[in-house]
Amino acid sequence: MGNVLALLILAILVGGSLQRVAGMGFGLVAGPFIVLLIGPIEGVLFVNLVGAMMALLVLGRTIRGVDWFRYRWLVTASLLVSVPAALLLKNASASVLEISVGGIVVVAMTLALVTSRLRGAKRPFAPEARLPLLITGAAAGFGSVAAGIGGPPIAVYSVLDRWDPRAFAATAQPIFLTNALAAMTAKLLVADAMFPDLAVWEWAVIGVALVASIGLGELLVGRISASATRKVLVALAYVGGFATLGRGLIGLV
Numbered sequence: 001m002g003n004v005l006a007l008l009i010l011a012i013l014v015g016g017s018l019q020r021v022a023g024m025g026f027g028l029v030a031g032p033f034i035v036l037l038i039g040p041i042e043g044v045l046f047v048n049l050v051g052a053m054m055a056l057l058v059l060g061r062t063i064r065g066v067d068w069f070r071y072r073w074l075v076t077a078s079l080l081v082s083v084p085a086a087l088l089l090k091n092a093s094a095s096v097l098e099i100s101v102g103g104i105v106v107v108a109m110t111l112a113l114v115t116s117r118l119r120g121a122k123r124p125f126a127p128e129a130r131l132p133l134l135i136t137g138a139a140a141g142f143g144s145v146a147a148g149i150g151g152p153p154i155a156v157y158s159v160l161d162r163w164d165p166r167a168f169a170a171t172a173q174p175i176f177l178t179n180a181l182a183a184m185t186a187k188l189l190v191a192d193a194m195f196p197d198l199a200v201w202e203w204a205v206i207g208v209a210l211v212a213s214i215g216l217g218e219l220l221v222g223r224i225s226a227s228a229t230r231k232v233l234v235a236l237a238y239v240g241g242f243a244t245l246g247r248g249l250i251g252l253v
Contacts, residue, residue, distance in 0.1 A: 004037050005202055011037075012209045013216060016054050020061070020217025021224060023169025024151040026054045027176070031149050032105055032240030036247060040097035042196045045187055048144065049195065050210065052180035055173045057214045065170030073130055074154065075178045077137030078144070082179075085145035086186035095251035100146050102245025108143070108152030109234055109241065132157060144179040145186060151176065 015030030027047060034050075035043035059066075089097065139153035154175060158168045187193040198206075 005198075005205065007037055008034060009205065009209045012050065012054075012206065013213045016210060016213025017217040017220060019054055020058050020214050021220050023058075023062075023165070023172045024155060024176070026051050027144075027149040027151050028105060028109070029240065032101060032244040035098065035101050036240070036244050038196050040101060040248075041193055044097070044101065044146075045184060045193045046196055047149075048180045048184040048187075050206065052177050052184065053207075053210055054213070055177040055180065057210060058217075059170075059173035059177065061214075061218075062170035062173060065167055066174060067167050067171045069128065070133060071171055071174055073133035074137035074140065074175055077134040078141030078150070078175070078179050079182050081138045081141040082145055082182040082186045083190060085142045086183070086190040089146055090190060090192070093252075095248045097146075098244050098248030098251065100248075101149070102241045102243070102248060104143055104146060104149055105152075105241030106238065106245060108149070108156075109238060111152065111156055113234065132161070140175065141179055141182070144183040150179045150183075 011030035011033045012026075015026035015028075018025030018029055031044075031047045031051075034047050037043065038046060089100075092100070136153050136157040140150035143153065144150035151172065154168075154172060157163070158165075
């Protein structure tokens with residue numbers, strides 16, 4: 001377990017620092033590797049738990065910039081799909097869940113890259129239109145339950161809506177926090193999921209890594225360009241997504 005714990009800490013440090021810098025990144029970057037390390041069921045639940053703690057820590061630094069209007073609509077839709085998604089995935093096999101985790105990351109990041117080319121196009125909907133927010137929230141909620149990853153749909157929305165990056169980064173934190181808690185609760189109550197069997201000292205080390213990752217992100221804020229951060233995030237997300245997808249396909253075969 002020593003090597004696994006070390007890799008978990010590394011994933012948390014990288015994903016957490018990116019989340020502080022870019023507003024998202026823990027679920028996308030650390031999520032697939034964590035699932036790869038400790039399995040699809042316990043791994044996703046672990047990602048939900050650590051992701052909630054990570055979002056809470058970042059929120060403490062960005063709460064003044066939160067757009068509570070968008071938060072309410074996004075979270076309402078997300079919460080409505082949490083229990084149905086948990087029921088749908090309750091009897092899914094480990095390989096199917098791994099394929100889902102990897103596939104969601106790859107497809108979602110591809111959509112984000114494609115839609116980023118639309119920055120110069122006309123905005124497809126009004127700034128505060130409810131329907132796009134509801135669709136985005138539902139997609140984020142399902143992703144949180146299925147793969148511990150709710151960020152990509154919100155990132156796609158932010159590009160299409162021309163959402164200010166700082167407001168997006170701030171608002172994403174309470175959304176990720178709420179989604180992670182809802183997904184975790186739904187899976188514990190409905191899908192009989194369990195957390196990884198870690199010793200108390202191992203949980204303590206993980207907690208220290210969480211705080212350290214935010215501190216590392218604080219050092220990087222303002223020193224690394226948004227474009228560079230995004231390139232690293234996309235590259236790592238693709239590597240993790242394809243690795244998890246490949247493992248699921250091998251297991252299925």
